[in-house]
Amino acid sequence: MIISVASGKGGTGKTTVAVNLALSLKNIQLLDCDVEEPNAHIFLKPRIDGEKKATIPVPEVDEVKCTYCGKCREVCAYHAIAVLPGNDGKKGNVLVFPHLCHGCGACRLLCLQGAIKEVDREIGVIEIGAKGDLQFIHGRLNIGEAMSPPLIRQVKEYINATRTVIIDAPPGTSCPVITAVKGSDFCVLVTEPTPFGLNDLILAVEVLRKLQIPFGVVINRSDIGDGKVEDYCRTENIPVLMKIPFSREIAVSYSEGVPIVESDVSYKDKFINLYLDICKIKK
């Protein structure tokens, strides 16, 4: 089973839920797909065994074969290629803007002269590791890199179907989140009982309904704020799977990178129950 942990709003406790759930169960693979700001490793402190560069293919033009016909520019939906035709016997010029390229391969396939090949451009790294029996993989997007979905897809290529897979997703409701949660059997939405938490929960619920992924809610810092998140879940028939009350001790151990199940072992049973409740809903 693949369980993703997401939220519209950032900082509600996605990583806390993903890591503590992973540490409470057996036969787990944890994928941190928040590749812009990966944090799960801070709490898990895994041993890293391997590293792989994440790349996307970008075009390279052979200016000997190129006739500057402009076909590549015409087919590139991302304006990642500019072609200056030659005139008065002067050679033309082709400019590639790799940061705009999505790596779709249209220019190479549709070039009439066969003048384009693709070369790898690095966008980040994938690190593969373990903590005891737990398998751990995360992606880390290079600074200044705009596109995270290709890296998220490459992290997800490591999914090991023989294990319970837990995916820590990025915040928001746009392409990085969709890429991370797509294909999950269940999604845990972590929120907080504030107007911000509720507003962004409603957006996240819309996303999951559109993707047709079953989901439930975990309310973090459940005793600070108001009751509107619970009212909403009741009206919408969304199961509230767990509530984590605010505690200064949890906040402090979080700040030092200590998982809840290590600072308060009674939470282990609560996270096991969260998993069992998810299994029940899935049946």
Added chain:
Amino acid sequence: MKQIVVISGKGGTGKTVVTASLAALAKNKVMVDCDVDAADLHLLLHPTVKERHEFRSGQSAVIDSNLCKKCGKCALVCRFGAIKIDYTIEPFSCEGCALCSHICPHGAIHMKENLAGEWFVSDTQHGPFVHAKLGIAEENSGKLVAKIRQIAKELAEKQNLNYVIIDGPPGIGCPVIASLSGVDCVLIVTEPTLSGLHDAQRVMELAKHFNISIKLVVNKYDLNLAMTQRIEEFCRKQDVPVIGKIVFDKTVVKALVAGKTIVEYAECAVGDEIRKVWEDIQ
């Protein structure tokens, strides 16, 4: 006219609480919410929408089942896994590259422009506010951010305003880059946690990459004084001034629930510190 963006790397550190307070404190400015896929600033500024515009951006493939011969060429070339086995398009996977439409020998695929969201120009009791709503599960958030920043800048120039104050999204990717390109000052709001520090370092590196002046605020600093010190030491090494340290106070949540900015809601140390931050930025 100066443009200031509030970002954090990590989500939930208090960007919007700080930005909303700046809205109440700053004079002659336009506010912008660039967290277009999970916008929250409107919950504190209570805008009256004056203008509403569609945001059309990007495209998706559509297969005409009458013309499709199920030859499979499209599925063979699509690198995004967007062609389903029944020869329909999986819209969440299609990145709009249009390669399938070029390659289809039967002319069965055409591209359709996406309605990717909406953007608004509004009035608030604190002045004009430009904001947006990205369509659910849509892409091109960076382009929507660029659009509303351009609108806000034009509005500021036309009305002779002193500041464009921008609430940025979390992360370091496409909408964040669009939020901070060309601004005069980046205000990073972080929290005294290992995650907060880790993420602030990455976002700081991003701002340096774009050569923008950086200031930093530690929110809820008293939750871990040792970690706050670590952040301050890091900032000293990076030549980034720490211009505020905000205490943890549950009144902030009460103000949120009341739909008010903390500086309007109550006289408290949090509000005083944000006032100091604004003076420093000025």
